[in-house]
Amino acid sequence: NMKKVKVSAPGKIILHGEHAVVHGKRAIACAVDGRITVETTKTDETSLKFKMVALSMRNDIHIKLTDIENLASSSKIALTIFLFGYLKVNSFYKLHNVCVCLFLIFSKSNNFLCLNIEVKSQNLPIGAGLGSSAAINVAMATAFLVMADQIQPTGNDMLLNEESLTLINEHAYLMEKIVHGNPSGIDNSVATYGGAASFQAGVITRLKNFSYLPSFPELRFLVTDTKVSRNTKALVSAVQEKLSQYPETTGHILYAIDEICKTAEKLLANWNETENSQNQLKDLLKINHHLLNSIGVGHAKLDKIHQLSNDFGFACKLTGAGGGGCAITLI
Ligand SMILES: Nc1ncnc2c1ncn2[C@@H]1O[C@H](COP(=O)(O)OP(=O)(O)O)[C@@H](O)[C@H]1O
Numbered sequence: 001n002m003k004k005v006k007v008s009a010p011g012k013i014i015l016h017g018e019h020a021v022v023h024g025k026r027a028i029a030c031a032v033d034g035r036i037t038v039e040t041t042k043t044d045e046t047s048l049k050f051k052m053v054a055l056s057m058r059n060d061i062h063i064k065l066t067d068i069e070n071l072a073s074s075s076k077i078a079l080t081i082f083l084f085g086y087l088k089v090n091s092f093y094k095l096h097n098v099c100v101c102l103f104l105i106f107s108k109s110n111n112f113l114c115l116n117i118e119v120k121s122q123n124l125p126i127g128a129g130l131g132s133s134a135a136i137n138v139a140m141a142t143a144f145l146v147m148a149d150q151i152q153p154t155g156n157d158m159l160l161n162e163e164s165l166t167l168i169n170e171h172a173y174l175m176e177k178i179v180h181g182n183p184s185g186i187d188n189s190v191a192t193y194g195g196a197a198s199f200q201a202g203v204i205t206r207l208k209n210f211s212y213l214p215s216f217p218e219l220r221f222l223v224t225d226t227k228v229s230r231n232t233k234a235l236v237s238a239v240q241e242k243l244s245q246y247p248e249t250t251g252h253i254l255y256a257i258d259e260i261c262k263t264a265e266k267l268l269a270n271w272n273e274t275e276n277s278q279n280q281l282k283d284l285l286k287i288n289h290h291l292l293n294s295i296g297v298g299h300a301k302l303d304k305i306h307q308l309s310n311d312f313g314f315a316c317k318l319t320g321a322g323g324g325g326c327a328i329t330l331i
């Protein structure tokens, strides 16, 4: 019966495997320092209020219970049309947040309709390939589940057991589906469990095949934000289109990315501090950057960062969905 819950979840970088992981290949990712914080407070008023500090919105979102109770059984499309009208804006960001919250509300009880929700970003750029969407969804799912007494953090550190983490991850994955359509599940898994991980979607359950990389060596990456905005959903669809149009060619490129992941995983597991390991990892980063370019998810600014890194003897690739967003340089 908590009145107030504050949760944060981290963003991530994908070392290798973005896009390919959507098509059943593996990917390697690790959590980063930047986080999204969600604070939920129960109120007596039957309404849902959002405050998105990170997006510096002029008007907070305020939904009254009477306006939405009939929508509980509506389709996603009906909900979307309603929300556009309701908010009188066509801001993608607002819609995202409202949709995921409504999803949770409808899948739970009406108790949740008396809530103030505040979302903040701590050093995590939004919509830049570092998984802010998954971080907000994981934090939001956790806050809701705690408020519903479905999970109980224990001890001074407020730790959550394995079962609770699974529940959070499953909810966050469904929320990601609302936003992205066909997410691989890697972003929400890393935001839930943290650390470094190798992830591969199984044919039946996508979230089970998630294994930690215990011997991940200490590596330093410089993350550069191009500040070019992009849309994960559109980029994932564009790759899907390429795959449908040129199944063999695109399929082989995704296969090559999978091979890069496999090699990188072995390299990380048997890492030695010699130049050899570093050089091999650098080669893989450079090759993958170009492979991602070849399936249409590059950007001139990402290439510029790649080239500048090369000029200084470093290796760089885009990270996340591409088309803008961030690049990682191994330093
Ligand atoms: N702090 C935040 N406040 C509001 N919305 C957020 C916040 N963090 C993430 N989001 C949501 O995450 C989405 C960005 O997701 P996406 O395009 O996948 O990029 P990213 O790589 O950052 O996950 C936005 O639509 C936005 O609604």
Ligand SMILES: C[C@@](O)(CCOP(=O)(O)O)CC(=O)O
Binding pocket: 017, 018, 019, 020, 021, 022, 128, 129, 130, 131, 132, 133, 180, 182, 183, 184, 185, 186, 187, 232, 236, 319, 320, 321, 322, 325
């Ligand atoms: C392109 C993809 O592999 C990663 C997307 O990451 P981000 O949303 O750009 O942070 C999509 C996915 O795995 O669901």
